[in-house]
Amino acid sequence: MKYRTRLLFSEVQRQQQMNEAYDEELAQLQFEQNKWSERERIEHAAQSQLGMSLPESTAIISITP
Amino acid sequence: MLIIRPKQASPDYSLRWRLLLGLLLTSLTVLIGRAVYLQALDKQFLKHQGDLRHVGIMPIPAHRGRITDRHGELLAVSSPVKSIWVNPKEFLKAQIPAEKIRQLAAQVGLSRDEVMSRIGNDEERAFVYLKRKMNPEQADTATGLGIPGVYAEREYKRYYPTGEVAAHLVGLTNIDGKGQEGMELAHDGSLRGIDGAWRAVRDGKRRIIERTEELRQPIPGRDLALSIDARLQYIAHRELKSAVAQHRARSGSLVMLDSRTGEVLIMANQPAFNPNSRGKVSPDVSRNRAMTDLFEPGSTMKPFAVACALELGLAQPNTIVDTNGGTMYIGRNVVKDVHSYGVMDVAKILQKSSNVGTSKIALKVPPRKFWVFYHNFGFGQPLETGYPGEARGRLSDYHGWSAFEQATLSFGYGVSTSPLQLARAYTVLANDGVMPMVNLTRLDQGGSAHRILSTKTASSIRGMLERVVSKEGTALQAAVPGYRVAGKTGTVKKLGARGYTSSRYHAVFAGMAPASNPRLVMVVMIDEPSAGDYYGGVVAAPVFSRVMQEALRVLNIAPDAPLIAARQDSPA
Numbered sequence: 001m002k003y004r005t006r007l008l009f010s011e012v013q014r015q016q017q018m019n020e021a022y023d024e025e026l027a028q029l030q031f032e033q034n035k036w037s038e039r040e041r042i043e044h045a046a047q048s049q050l051g052m053s054l055p056e057s058t059a060i061i062s063i064t065p
Numbered sequence: 066m067l068i069i070r071p072k073q074a075s076p077d078y079s080l081r082w083r084l085l086l087g088l089l090l091t092s093l094t095v096l097i098g099r100a101v102y103l104q105a106l107d108k109q110f111l112k113h114q115g116d117l118r119h120v121g122i123m124p125i126p127a128h129r130g131r132i133t134d135r136h137g138e139l140l141a142v143s144s145p146v147k148s149i150w151v152n153p154k155e156f157l158k159a160q161i162p163a164e165k166i167r168q169l170a171a172q173v174g175l176s177r178d179e180v181m182s183r184i185g186n187d188e189e190r191a192f193v194y195l196k197r198k199m200n201p202e203q204a205d206t207a208t209g210l211g212i213p214g215v216y217a218e219r220e221y222k223r224y225y226p227t228g229e230v231a232a233h234l235v236g237l238t239n240i241d242g243k244g245q246e247g248m249e250l251a252h253d254g255s256l257r258g259i260d261g262a263w264r265a266v267r268d269g270k271r272r273i274i275e276r277t278e279e280l281r282q283p284i285p286g287r288d289l290a291l292s293i294d295a296r297l298q299y300i301a302h303r304e305l306k307s308a309v310a311q312h313r314a315r316s317g318s319l320v321m322l323d324s325r326t327g328e329v330l331i332m333a334n335q336p337a338f339n340p341n342s343r344g345k346v347s348p349d350v351s352r353n354r355a356m357t358d359l360f361e362p363g364s365t366m367k368p369f370a371v372a373c374a375l376e377l378g379l380a381q382p383n384t385i386v387d388t389n390g391g392t393m394y395i396g397r398n399v400v401k402d403v404h405s406y407g408v409m410d411v412a413k414i415l416q417k418s419s420n421v422g423t424s425k426i427a428l429k430v431p432p433r434k435f436w437v438f439y440h441n442f443g444f445g446q447p448l449e450t451g452y453p454g455e456a457r458g459r460l461s462d463y464h465g466w467s468a469f470e471q472a473t474l475s476f477g478y479g480v481s482t483s484p485l486q487l488a489r490a491y492t493v494l495a496n497d498g499v500m501p502m503v504n505l506t507r508l509d510q511g512g513s514a515h516r517i518l519s520t521k522t523a524s525s526i527r528g529m530l531e532r533v534v535s536k537e538g539t540a541l542q543a544a545v546p547g548y549r550v551a552g553k554t555g556t557v558k559k560l561g562a563r564g565y566t567s568s569r570y571h572a573v574f575a576g577m578a579p580a581s582n583p584r585l586v587m588v589v590m591i592d593e594p595s596a597g598d599y600y601g602g603v604v605a606a607p608v609f610s611r612v613m614q615e616a617l618r619v620l621n622i623a624p625d626a627p628l629i630a631a632r633q634d635s636p637a
Contacts, residue, residue, distance in 0.1 A: 009278075020145060020219070024201050027144030027224075034139065034226035039299045054618075060547070062624050 121265045122280065126220055127258030129242055130286030132235055132249070134295040135328070135507045140235050141249065143221035143242070147204030148197040149173055151183075153190045155214030165212055172207035173199065197240060198222045223249075227295060229337035230302045233353035234293065234329075234505070237340055247353060248291060248505065250453050258286030290507040292328035297321065300615045301333040305589075308608045309335040312572075312594035318355040318484045319608065321587040321616065324492045324577060326508050327501030329485070330585070331612070332356070357454045359481040360590065363557030364418045364601070365575045366477030368494060368526050370427040371411060373438040376522045379429040382529065383410050388421040398469040400424050400476075412529040416538045418554065420476045427475030428468060435471060436463035441517045442490040443500065444480055450505045458482045477555065478565075488588040491575050494530070494551075495583035498523040527551050531580045543576055543606035545614045547624035551583070552576020552609065554601035559593065569593050572604035578613050579625040585616060 035041075046052040103111065132141035163177075170180045173196040183195055198220060208217045223238045225231075236247020244253030261283030301319045309317040314335075321331035334354045338346045352358065374380040391405035402419050414422030427435065440446065445460030459481045461470075473479045482490075485503065493500045498518035530551035534540045539554045555573035558565040572591040577583040589605040589612075598604050617624075 012279075020201075023145045027142070030139065030142065031144065031224065031226075039230075039296075040303075054615075058546075060624075062547075 119267050121267055122262050123265050125261035125263060125279075125283045126242070127260050127283035128285040129221060129223065129238070129258060130256040130288045132256070132289045132291060134231075134291055134293050134298070135330075136294065137290070138295040139226045140231055140291065140295065141223060141225050143223055145201060146198045146220055146222040147201045147217045148220050149195040149199065149204055149207055150216050150218055151193050151195050152214040152216070153184050153186075153193060154188055156184055156212070157186065157188050157214075159213040161212055165210060168210055169207060169212060169215065172203055172210070225340040227299070228341060229339050230333075231293060231295070231298050232337055232340045233334045233351070233355070234291070234332045235340070236353075237346075237351075246351065246453070248289065248452070251451050251505075252289050256286040256289055259284040292323075292330065292504050292507050293332060294330050294619075296619050297331050297612075297616050298333060300619075301331045301612050302337070304608050304611050305333050305335050306337070308591060308604070311596065312591060312598060312604050313596040314572075314591045314604075315593040315595075316354055317589070317591045318358070319587065319589050319612065320355045320485050320488045321585055321612070322488050322492055322503065324495035324583050324586045325501065326504065327489070327492060327512055327514070328504045328508055330616075331587075332485070332505075353452075353454070355484045356448070356450075356452055357456050357483065359456050359458055359483055360571050360573075360592075361478050361480065361557050361560070362482050362487050362575075363477040363555035363571065363573060364420075365487060365553045365555035365573050365588075366480065367415055367418065367423045367475065368530060368553055369439065369442055369490060370423055370435075370475035371415060371529070372494070372518060372522050372526050373430050373435055374426045375411075375525060376438075376518060377430060377434060380411055380426050382412050382525055384426075385410055386414060386422045386425050388414075388419050388425075391419075391421060393421045393424060393472075395424070395428075395469040395472055396467065400469075400472055412532060415526075415529045415553070416532045416535075418533075418539050423475045424472035427471060430471075432463040432466045432471055435474070436460070436466075439474070439480065442493060443486055444482055444490065446486075448483075448485060448489065448503050450503055452505060456483045456486075458486050477557065484588045484590045487573075487575055488586050491577060491586045491588065493517045494523050494526050495577040495586050496523070527577075527580060527583070530576070534576070539600075539602040540574060540576070540606045542602060543574055543609045543613075545578060545610055545617065547626055548578050548613075548617060549580035549626045550576055550578045550610075550613070551580040552606075554606060556599060556601045569595075570599040572599055572601045574601050574605035574609045576609055576613075578617060579622060581625040584620070584622055585613065587613060587616075 129143040131139060133139055166180060167177050170177045173180070175196065180195065184193060204217045208215055221242055223242065225235060234247055236249035237245045238249050239245045244250035244256065249256065262280040264278050264280055301321070305317050305319045317335040319331060319333045320329060322328065323330055332353070332355050336350050338350045375382070385408055387408045388402060388406050391402035393400045400420050402421050406417050406419055409417065409419065409422060411426065414426070439460055445458045447457045448455055461479065470479055489500065489503050497520040498516055499514045500517050501514040502512045504512055530553055531549055532538055533553055534543045534550045540552055543550055543552050553575055555571070557571040557573060558567065559569040559571060561569065570593065572594050573589065575588045577586045587609055589608045591604050594604045
């Protein structure tokens, strides 16, 4: 009984450690995603690298249903 | 022969025997009794004492809930980190070679001397943090050096992905993960969760030798969805920052409300701070001015004074008022206009922002009714958002009012409000007379609202405010191409040590769009612009225009005005 408990306990521990590792990785990835998707960066890239600009209001046609 | 041996009196040992037996029995009973006492009766106490010495309850930190914007974009998130702590008792006893300490120091990013001074030389201490909240990998390498007395502890670090953009509203936590400011503090209870615990067995030197069981699982905190829209928040942050810099202002605030639901879509302040760098942030920078700071709203109050007279039938939009060449005497005091406008109707009084005209209209209203009206618009009334440090504003009691005071109240002096309170009052005009409760968190079903004004008066005032945003009005620069905009400027003299100053101002603009059926209400307040311009229509209105234009586009709100060429060359 005690042996089984220990065995299961170590399994729980192992899984928890894996969980922690995934948590850490997730946080790291979220951090990266956020860095890359920073609005300032995107705005700058869109304007300078892709040559995009906001359409003039005269260039917008709105269709009302 | 009979030998008679003298009868030897055999000594009677039976008494000794009994005595010995008795003694043995007694001691046995005492021992058994004691054993029973210890085992059965005193067990609880002794076990507890033993546990105190050998079993430790270690906390498992709960994951703090995330804070997101209304669309789920992350504004604050806790990521797992590790803290290195040292047991000086063990550490000092172990006589660690200098080389090892140098390696440890390198891992935690401190110098050898710093490490040693943190640990100190008190052999009785059993706990000292060496480095908190570090990269988990580095922490593992540090504990992997095998130095006795060096341990790692799991913690969470709060990270704010949007940085300074929404810093004021979101707030901060302290190093122990407790909410300190802003929404982090307001909703600390539900964000925090409940820490778990595990039981550890220690040896005589208080080292952890066995991790026995988990007593309870940590319960993670609940996520919190704010009402703000991160896309709009960013636009506002950018525009406000550049305006404050351009006009060399002391500070600035911008709030936008959804006029129907009362949800706060934007709350931006300048100066801002980066919540991720844990330097010293002075309250002057970290304050959420849009909610905590009060100012006199000046001319932006005029629509309410006029609405009051209109609602009570004491004036009509086309009522003619003579502004007496721009000067009006009330007792010993004088109310002045910048220019003399002569005879005007009510609509034109708002358009030109005449103090004399507004005073004349306001003085038709009995003080009590006037007070009730302002009160109902929420001036001097708490916002009830639960936000820590939320300002309530001030509206003095009508009993002490003189006619002059009522006149000054009509053009926004003698009453103080936070930018958010002013925006709330404008939702009444935008929302056909109904004021929704202000919400800082996303509403998933309709909130409560109160009717303050009749639909007729609200739409009539809105029509007048639309004329403010025109060539003849004071706020042409608030115009948004393709949309009808209604709003009011304010250029408010600041109160100095000796009364009102003549060189320091608040530049304010409060407005809404699209005016035909308003969806968005915005207040822009720039404190002490000092680069030359200081008029609300020149300093605050352009910020309104730029932010509103992008907000209408982002939120996909249909234009309600034909594009007029004349409006094109207004600075967009």
